Amino acid sequence: MDKDSRIRDTQNRIKDVFKKRQQKALSTNHATAVIKDGLTCTFTQGEFSAVMDMPAIMGGDAAGPTPGFFARAGIAGCVSIGIKQTAVMAGAVFDTVTVDIETDFDDGAAMGLGDASAAPLETRLAIRISTNLPAPEVFALVEKALSMDPWFLALRDAQHVKFNLIVDE
Template sequence: MSDLAIDTRDERIRAAQTAVIARMSADLSAARSTIVTSGRVEEGLTCNVAQGKFRATLDLGPGMGGDAAGPSPGFHARAAIVGCVAIAIKMLAAREGVRLEAVDVLIETDFDDAALMELGTGSAAPVETRLQIAVQSPASPGVVQQIVDRALAADPWFLALRDPQIVKTSLSVQPAP
């Protein structure tokens, strides 16, 4: 634990996570979960996505034939990584009693856009992704680096971006009404 003062909000974060860790430690198998998110595109390219009580609208801009009714799926993917990394770092720091004033995460992703349209020999997958993390903290750079390293090692969306994973697909085709 750091001798740097931790604020009330960070104390609430730490208390909540300590309780979660205690529950999970009691039965690690109960900590496994499946989250279901669904999306539907009908007319145009607008995709309405739902997960539990949350909803999001995704679309492409007019240049791709969409209506710009919402951010693109790529925006949400990058936002998920940026948000997950920033929150994971802040979360771990609060749990460890290390004061972080701010965590900024910037993502830059390079693409071969021709591959999206099945042109050329490139892949539509990102070519390279760079994350820049800036932390404002009274803690020493060594302590902050340790927090960041540990947070990244346990961050689901950073790891999903970085590491290969099993992805299974299935298809069902139904006749139109």
């Protein structure tokens, strides 16, 4: 069985489960980030972990990519995978999906300088697809994929974010 057929079969099975039992489509992911010494942070979710740090110029040890690296990787990866999945489910062949991401920042705001927000100023995605399909069909599939992409939507749309503080004494 080729990869596209396996993807389509697997996703059709899970979609059937979600149609029959809508509550199965709801999920919560729990993950933990821990910093003990310096700025090196270990993030763990299930069996996977990643190390993040800041560059030396920011006081870190450069023991891993910055958190922003992983945020951009998550968005670009989610978008590219979502586009490929959407194409496969539609029976379309996308030979290559490439997503470039650029994000503008006010780094002074991230250091508490001035009144500007530390939120990214703008994020731009450049999506390149290698396929034999006509551009209007590709555009429609990409629009459909983006309308269902959790991390594209999280970046694009405001969402409610809350925190709970626990102080260990």
